[in-house]
Amino acid sequence: MGEHYRQLVEHLNEIYHINRATSLLRWDQQVSMPPGGAHARAGVIATLSRLEHERFTSPQTADLLAAAQAELNGAAYDSDEASMLRVVGQDYDRATRLPAELVADYAEATASAHKIWTHARQTNDFAAFEPALERIVDLALRRADQWGYTDHPYDALMQQYERGMTTARVRELFDGHKPQLVALIAAIKDSGVTVSDAILRQRFPIDQQNTVALKIVEAFGYDFKRGRQDVAVHPFAMRFSRGDARITTRFTEDYLPPALFGTFHEGGHAMYEQGISETIDGTMIGCGASLGMHESQSRLWENLVGRSRGFWGWALPQLQAAFPDQLGSVDLETFYRAINAVQPSYIRVEADEATYNLHIMLRFELESDLVAGKLKVADLPREWNARFEAYFGMTPPTDTVGVLQDVHWSSGLIGYFPTYALGNLLSVQFYNEAIKAHPTIPAEIAAGKFDTLLNWLCVHIYQHGRKFTAQELTERITGGAIRSEDYIQYLQTKFGDLYNL
Amino acid sequence: MGEHYRQLVEHLNEIYHINRATSLLRWDQQVSMPPGGAHARAGVIATLSRLEHERFTSPQTADLLAAAQAELNGAAYDSDEASMLRVVGQDYDRATRLPAELVADYAEATASAHKIWTHARQTNDFAAFEPALERIVDLALRRADQWGYTDHPYDALMQQYERGMTTARVRELFDGHKPQLVALIAAIKDSGVTVSDAILRQRFPIDQQNTVALKIVEAFGYDFKRGRQDVAVHPFAMRFSRGDARITTRFTEDYLPPALFGTFHEGGHAMYEQGISETIDGTMIGCGASLGMHESQSRLWENLVGRSRGFWGWALPQLQAAFPDQLGSVDLETFYRAINAVQPSYIRVEADEATYNLHIMLRFELESDLVAGKLKVADLPREWNARFEAYFGMTPPTDTVGVLQDVHWSSGLIGYFPTYALGNLLSVQFYNEAIKAHPTIPAEIAAGKFDTLLNWLCVHIYQHGRKFTAQELTERITGGAIRSEDYIQYLQTKFGDLYNL
Secondary structure, three states, X not given: OOHHHHHHHHXXXXXXXXHHHHHHHHHXXXXXXXXXXXXXXXXXXXXXXXXXXXXXXXXXXXHHHHHHHHOOOOOOOOOHHHHHHHHHHHHHHHHHHOOHHHHHHHHHHHHHHHHHHHHHHHHOOHHHHHHHHHHHHHHHHHHHHHHOOOOOHHHHHHOOOOOOOOHHHHHHHHHOOHHHHHHHHHHHHHOOOOXXXXXXXXXXXXXHHHHHHHHHHHHHOOXXXXXXXXXXXXXXXXXXXXXXXXXXXXXXXXOOHHHHHHHHXXXXXXXXXXXXXXXXXXXXXXXXXXXXXXXHHHHHHHHHHOOOHHHHHHHHHHHHHHOHHHHOOOOHHHHHHHOOOOOXXXXXXXXXXXXXXXXXXXXXXXXXXXXXXXXXXXXXXXHHHHHHHHHHOOOOOOOOOOXXXXXXXXXXXXXXXXHHHHHHHHHHHHHHHHHHHOOOHHHHHHOOXXXXXXXXXXXHOHHHOOOOOHHHHHHHHHOOOOOOHHHHHHHHHHHHHHOOO | OOHHHHHHHHHHHHHHHHHHHHHHHHHHHHHOOOHHHHHHHHHHHHHHHHHHHHHHOOHHHHHHHHXXXXXXXXXXXXXXXXXXXXXXXXXHHHHHHOOHHHHHHHHHHHHHHHHHHHHHHHHOOXXXXXXXXXXXXXXXXXXXXXXXXXXXXXXXXXXXXXXXXXXXHHHHHHHOOHHHHHHHHHHHHHOOOOOOOHHHOOOOOHHHHHHHHHHHHHHHOOOHHHOOEEXXXXXXXXXXXXXXXXXXXXXXXXXOHHHHHHHHHHHHHHHHHHOOOOOOOOOOOOOOOOHHHHHHHHHHHHHHHOOOHHHHHHHHHHHHHHOHHHHOOOOHHHHHHHHOOOOOOOXXXXXXXXXXXXXXXXXXXXXXXXXXXXXXXXXXXXXHHHHHHXXXXXXXXXOOOOOOOOXXXXXXXXXXOHHHHXXXXXXXXXXHHHHHHOOOHHHHHHOOOOHHHHHHHHHHOHHHOOOOOHHHHHHHHHOOOOOXXXXXXXXXXXXXXXXXX
């Protein structure tokens, strides 16, 4: 490591430390802060975000990056040093393309739109939200123009969340399994098989829900000496370092799944961060590679492990010990069917594995058409409902449970939705590769042993942090690109079995 | 408010926001952080502390202060604007007098000494701590030289914690009640009266301890919509704004007082911060005036209210409802005597009201002699024990429970101890004034009503934040200076009654 590289790391450290402090301010805001602290907190977060942005976009960063680059002497592409310069260089390039006035406009517009949306959703009043959303779409386009793109402005927006992914590729992946998904859901509907989840809709005291969920994620390998769990209204995971990666959970006393599978899900995110190599911990590349990569890991632990029949052969007795009255007499097959019941819902966050990606496709199609100028904001509700009917065979009765349901657009998060579906696709690709390398994994999981799987994920994914993009990681691991075939096959097999298709 | 003043406020806001983020990082470190987060956390705190110091000591601060000063146009001494310029100007003057190299040396020496002290205390090995403490005393002297003083280097050190206080004045105040304290303790010892606290040494489940302590501080007026309580090994209060002032508590299952009176104590600190005027909230003068002023409020609620007979006439039935088996049959007088038992201890933090200030006097005498060069570090243990014998009539059996017991010196906190005793003196002076203004206060407290007292404290103390020094506040409130007569009279009356003196 040369002197210029050392100077760069020192400079970036300062910026990264401000960023970590902001993360703690946000964590506390959602987990601990009393209501009276909101006003002062917003000011502190705004100041630290501005300081971070100012320091990072200063010419000093460019100078140090260039000097360190000159010093690299052909270090390997996958070395920590070359990766740092490559990834941070891209970050710098993107961050410096936005003029300060556009950054400020965007911050103001999203803060204002979020308030308007909250009220519009409550009152089922899309018209009230329309002007705010039009402004957000306009600003998104201006941001895309600044960042630059060749094919589609949506390409530029997606880079914030999934570097290297393109609109064309997403469309191809989505179109590649949409007909099969629509057909699968229709077949399930027509199967005549009814799967009841009544067993999950009893009174489950929160303390026991918590104890058993934590016991299971600890068995997965989530390290509580380097993590903790708290309650939050909108659950999330937050990393401060590989030594401090936290999860949050929401409890519903009369419905078991949200806390149970939510804890598996956030535990997956947090184990990813706990697995990052010590050599890049505390640097700007010492975190998960992309939102899609992150989601692949939360979904892998939540669904491929956590909703599998084998896993519950080991876990159900523990759940029964925690809830003898509610679950004491349930058999494995009834329980397994209950947690995998397919039930098309208007609401994305309540969607099961079979329907989830359809919710995402709908949003992707609409938002990419919005920024392409092919769809007007005013036409969104009509278009939403028409597509929903086409994909799910039902029409949302209100915009509150339709086009107004998600927080994303009001927060300016256009280009974010695809990452959820990409995560689902990748979760199956990676899980299949892990089993190919270690065919004993399913049997181990059925015995409550998860270390072979976790170790494989650490070695192939977690340790690398942001050194590689999702595309690069997928190529390294599977020898090919991200694809939808594995995912749709997984769903067809799993739900074909469940619904006698 | 002129344009330059506005610019100054904006500049200071940024610095203050960094400071608030650091406070949250420290709060989280003691309350929430998993052990694995320690290393990364230290780095983030160091960076933010450095950024704050750099920005505050920049010439820009001096320029903005001078420009805003020129714009004041004779604003009243007690106006927010004049107070801000006066107090922040003093802060700036002190902060800029320390060369960066001395700041770094001091940070390094205290971090290192703290580790050495921890081990030395465990192993009762003062000699191992001696060189580290010698270095700290030397650095304290160098800091005092930089800050400047006329009479005594200890004057310069005390200004960090109690602006405007002098060594001579502390000595006068302490000498003014030391003989009476020594005599009081001797008289209690010779009284033949035994007060048992056995009733407090039973098993008190922590959940009930917590519920009843929180109920009482809420009755005092601590606002949980603008605060919260957590568990910490070394309890403290922490303010982020008047809308977010938090407390922490330590629970001992087989001894009731630590959590109960500790919650009253920290609640007093937090109510002070919740009472600061909105007009100065979020500025550098929007916090308690000094450590002594802060301690006067924690002590007032802990002791003058919380250990009074009248208060327990109202509170004991609630405590009995929480602990029917343990306390159901205790009468008010027995309970009141138990919580006020005088029992000389080697350990300051376990000291009762009658002996507390003697512990402080001992420390003040030793540390002021250390920095004056009248006492060598090597002679500290001998001198500690000799004075302890003279004041308490007993000699510490080990240095662990003697000269090594406190964390302060190893952390570089020389000049801090007197603020505890000053807080005790002020607590009685202020309480007496409140009662003079509202003679119904004792009767109200006996009925569980605390708003007249809290409101008086808000109006006369809390709202002003750091606009005035402790001396100025005392003068405004009592028409005179801080004095020891009220405190010693309070003790003599209270313990004369308890011990038939």
